[in-house]
Amino acid sequence: MSDFLRSYLTVAVFGVLACALVGAFVGLSALIRPSRKQDQKYLTYESGVDPVGTGWAQSNIRYYIFALLFVMFDVEAVFIFPWATRLEAYGYFGLVEMAIFIFILLLGLLYAWRKGVLKWF
Known part of the structure; x- marks a missing residue:
């Protein structure tokens, strides 16, 4: 294998490892976090103020x-x-x-x- 392809292989290996690490962290957080279904989670958060009116602004x-x-x-x-x-x-x-x-x-x-x-x- 040439040095040129070997350098790309190194980048590809680091890319795969980075994606695997991110996937592992996301999966781990999904497993250990508490799951609470609340309607307030689906509201828009505007700096601690309850949203008023529509979200449409021209x-x-x-x-x-x-x-x-x-x-x-x-x-x-x-x-x-x-x-x-x-x-x-x-x-x-x-x-x-x-x-x-x-x-x-x-x-x-x-x-x-x-x-x-x-x-x-």
Whole structure:
């Protein structure tokens, strides 16, 4: 067996052991805990206060749009950071690829700005 496959076998063995350990702990807790059926267990817990009203609350759509924009640019940061740490290894081609990636994201931001999505009122 090659060293490459042996390293994956080590990871697989640790994964199986971790799953077995979690399963053993969950099974053990199910065996030793007291089982009490009460209606209060099925109520929603809200910081010690009895729930009042329904659980349905509408939010403004602007919150979701800002959240999506945040996620989009947060994912951009996840892609840019490893590229920036290994910039010398990627060379000119990596620089051009990242410039195209940032340009496409800036086009999306410009589109959202022109549509008025970023205006709060």
